[in-house]
Amino acid sequence: MRKFIVLICSLFCCNALLAQGYNISVQVKNYKNGYFYLGHYMGKQTYLVDSALVDANGNAVIKGTKALPGGIYMIVMPKKDRYFEILLDKQQTFSVSNDTADFIHHATFKNSPENETFYAYNKYLFTESKASEKVKTDYAAAKTPADTANVRNEQEALTQRIQDYRNNIIAKNPQSLLASIFKGMREPAVPPMPKKADGTLDSTYPYRYYKAHYWDDFNLSDGRLVRTPILETRLEKYFKTLVQIHPDSVIAECDMLISKAKKDREMYKYILWWCTYTYEQSQYMGFDAVFVHLVEKYYVSGQTEWLTEEQKNKIISRAYAMAPNLIGQPAAPLVLQDPAGKPISLYKIPSKYTVLVFWDPTCGHCKTEIPRIDSAYNASWKKRGVTILGIKTEGTKEEWTQYIAEHKLQWVNAWDPQYTSNYRRLYDVYSTPVVYLLDEKKKIVAKRLGVEQLDGFLTHLESLSPNKK
Known part of the structure; x- marks a missing residue:
């Protein structure tokens, strides 16, 4: 079931609409009450734009004073659980009748030649569905290269028949919405590979x-x-x-x-x-x-x-x-304090790599991740020349220092009690923990990593080091 979005973001509101409006008469068998809705695509999303009450005879007229932008629209049933598509372009006054038993084969339009063509195409696709199913069956049953080649020929023939049908519509009415849709669906036909100067085929x-x-x-x-x-x-x-x-x-x-x-x-x-x-x-x-x-x-x-x-x-x-x-930029300077109130400057920490960890001793996720980060640091990162600068973001000083002591965090532990460094904006800290990896010159090389990702990243950086033995 497709989910329909009722409100349309102003990003897509069209101000240059035609003046004649739209008037779509809709009748769907077995519906005698409720509303028929008019919706449309916006990319892959669908939005509802209008509705009309179904009268006792099963009719509804969806109308407005300004014409709608062209595109693929849909008539949505009262429970919003089913719909059938229509095309809206220059001609926006027409009628359609249909039957929920089979929306494709029972759709009848008056005063809308393009929708008649659209549904003729849908019916044609339905007839080709048997050939498509046969291709799938033959492919599953293929046992030899010759069998596979035959199936490939079947698929190519089917694809070509459908494309020929579309091309015929394009040729007859090249400015129509349907023609533009079909042209937009075309795939480039790639010529055979040419040979390079050495006589081999150019595989790129x-x-x-x-x-x-x-x-x-x-x-x-x-x-x-x-x-x-x-x-x-x-x-x-x-x-x-x-x-x-x-x-x-x-x-x-x-x-x-x-x-x-x-x-x-x-x-x-x-x-x-x-x-x-x-x-x-x-x-x-x-x-x-x-x-x-x-x-x-x-x-x-x-x-x-x-x-x-x-x-x-x-x-x-x-x-x-x-x-x-951003990755590749110098990290913003940070001047902080350690638990004793002594100043700590990011750029005065000499280290091959600096891992910045913005964390909160009261945060549930931090309580899971901080021990894992510390374990990886003690197991291998410290040997690789990593220094961790842990920065408290929330919680009291007592909660912070108690956590450091209990977990024996041998990091450079710091905080900014007066928030003079503006670290939240400079490092986009809106949740915790947030982890950055800096190189020797304090340039950002990675950010927002988990423990495993950070470990892998450090391994990758070491593999690229010119001093690696």
Whole structure:
């Protein structure tokens, strides 16, 4: 069951809508009450935008005074448990009747030729589903290379038939929404590998060609594609499988796509949002640099006029919290105190590696992780030239010093009772524990690591050391 989101973020509100409005008459067999809902895609997410009461005859008219942006929409049943898709583009006054017994084969449209074409295509796919199932069966039963080759030929023939059907629709009405969707779904056809100067085949050619032509048929100036699932699918595939996993490479690709999308406001907004959100939440360490870059280049410079000041400032504040502690940057100076009140300066701690641990003696997670960090430190990190600078964030001084004594933490233990160092902002400490790894010059080489990750990272760094025997 698809989950529908009722509220639409202002990020996607369209201000330049057509004036004629929309008027969709809906009848679905066996429904005599409740509401029919109108929803649409935004990437892979779905949002509800309107509804209409079903009368005693099973009819409902979903209408509004302003036309809706083009895209793939859906008519959602009263319990929000089932739906069928429709296309909305220039023609937004039409009727549709359907039957829950089979939404594909019972859909009937009046005054909507594009939806008739859309459902003819869906019916065609249904007929080809038998061939698809046969391919799966034959593949499972294949026992010899010849069997596998035959199955591959079956699959290629099936794929070609479907593509031919789509190409026919594109040729007949190249400006239609359906044509734009089908073109956006095309995969680049990679030519045979050429030979290199030494006569061997260039094995990198297929990747390079595929990546270079990945967006050829996807119209980044067509904002209608924002309200379809294919845009987000294409973005995910591109960045996960074709773009080098390095912040600089990702930044270059994000800028390239955002630049191409600027011809259409809806496309620009979506791709900028997708890149921003994706790399703020990235699973890869160091990719917060992508988020910071995007915010500084597009948000701070005022290229997000659709956002409220509150929304924009929230995003900018998050980037500014991340900016001082990006991988590769010098760690922010910290002047703290030890338990006796003597000053401790981060940059005056001589060490091959410095592990910063921001922790709280009253934090349940810290009570689990701090002993594990200390155990690894005593077992091997100390021998590798590691110094741990443990910084108390919460709890009383008594709780802190008692914990240090009970667990015999032979670290450089420090705190900032007057909070003069501003460590929370400089090191983005909003939960505990937070761990940073610094090199000999106090440059950030890793952050937010668990014990096992940190141990592996230290091993990796040692393997790269020119002094390693």
